Amino acid sequence: MDAITGAQAKHGQTKTAKWVTHFSKNKYLYALLLPGTIYLLIFDYIPLAGLVLAFKDFSPGDSFFGGEWVGLKWFNEFFNSIYFFRLLKNTILLHLYDLLWGFPIPIVFALLLHELRRQYFKRFVQTVSYFPHFISTVIIAGLIVNFLSPTDGIITRLIHALTGSETNLLGDQGWFRTIYVISNVWASFGWNSIIYLAALTAVDVHLYEAADMEGAGRWKKMTSITLPSIMPTIVTLLILNMGKLLSVGYEKIILLYNPGTYETADVISTYVYRRGLLGADYSFGVAVGLFNSVASFLILILINYISKRVNNVSLW
Known part of the structure; x- marks a missing residue:
């Protein structure tokens, strides 16, 4: 026994x-x-203790864990709210529209850049496409407001010159989603193409040489070699983007929307901002945020499972 203890x-x-x-x-x-x-400990893990506020009636001035325990009161209030289905619909539609246009455009852009043979021109186009990513959201929103101003906006004047009609696009709820998606695509497509360009560098050049010997053209090589080679990367990013289905950011929306466009512009995050922060209803805001996170996690698991069953590509 002593020998075993000594060995251990x-x-x-x-x-x-x-x-x-x-x-x-x-x-x-x-x-x-x-x-x-x-950074992760301070801003991502320690704040998880605040989730307890979702089950309490917390008021400013109470201790952090103070307040009466109310169980699922705030969740029920959110689900039974007259705004719930409108918020859910707007959040999902905005994300799906953004995904419909914003996801394939960087892929197409990366494929087209990959086909360029003049390296100086290729680098110039890449650099120019990256610029909008570094522009502040506030500045982008300011540009949109100025361009679409109903009195002296450039785009508004152009529409008036072509059609003869006065219009206020930012005040029209039917145009909000289009404006939001176009501005997102313009600001992000160049930067989002970087990961696809990196994936393209890993494609075996011998495949292209073999295709040349078979007489394949550039379009055939793109569709038969280039695109299939980066398909795992595309599927992985698509899964991650689908996991953000209920996580539409509030920053640009708050800068662009107004009460007249709430019907199509108001999403879960902007509603939480107005009621949770501006209205100091912190317990309600935490409850909705917790619902959003759990729902997004479940969606991610579901999409990952479907992808693994369909094409054997998954996050885990």
Whole structure:
């Protein structure tokens, strides 16, 4: 028995010594990892304790875990709200429209860039397409408001010159989704194409050489070699995007919408902003945010399962 205990102690000491040696050898790598780890702990994991507010009647001035326990009151209030189906419909439609146009355009753009032979022109086009990504959302919204101003907007004047009719596109609820999606695609397609361009560099050039010997043209090579080669990347990103079905951001919408366009522009996140933050109804806001996160997680699992069954590509 003493021999077994001694062997276990020796094994534990050996394992500890290996860990000490490992950390000592890679201490600078772990030092680089430390800031990101601290950021995740402070802004992503510690705030999870605040989820308890979704089940309490919290008021400003109470202690963090203060307030009466109310169970599912705030969830029921949200589900029974007259705005629930409108918010859910607007959130899903905005995301689906954005996905319908915003997802394939970077892929097409990357494929077209990949076919360019003049490297200087290719790099110039890439650089120009990246610029909108670095423009602040506030500035983009300001440009949209100025261009679509009903009095002196450039686009408004052009429409008036062509049709002779006065129009206020930002005040028309039927145009809001179109404006939102077009501005999103313009701002993100170049940046989103980077990952596809990176995937294209991994395509085996011998496949193109074999296709040349068979007399295949550029279109045939694109559809038979290039596109299938990056299909796993496309499917993976599609799964991740579908997981954000209920996570339409509120920043640009708040800057562009108004009470006249709530019917098509108001989404879950903007409603939570108005009631949860501006109205100081924090428990309600946390409850809706928790519902949003759980629903998005379940959607991600479902889409991942379907993708794995259909084409054997999945996140896990």
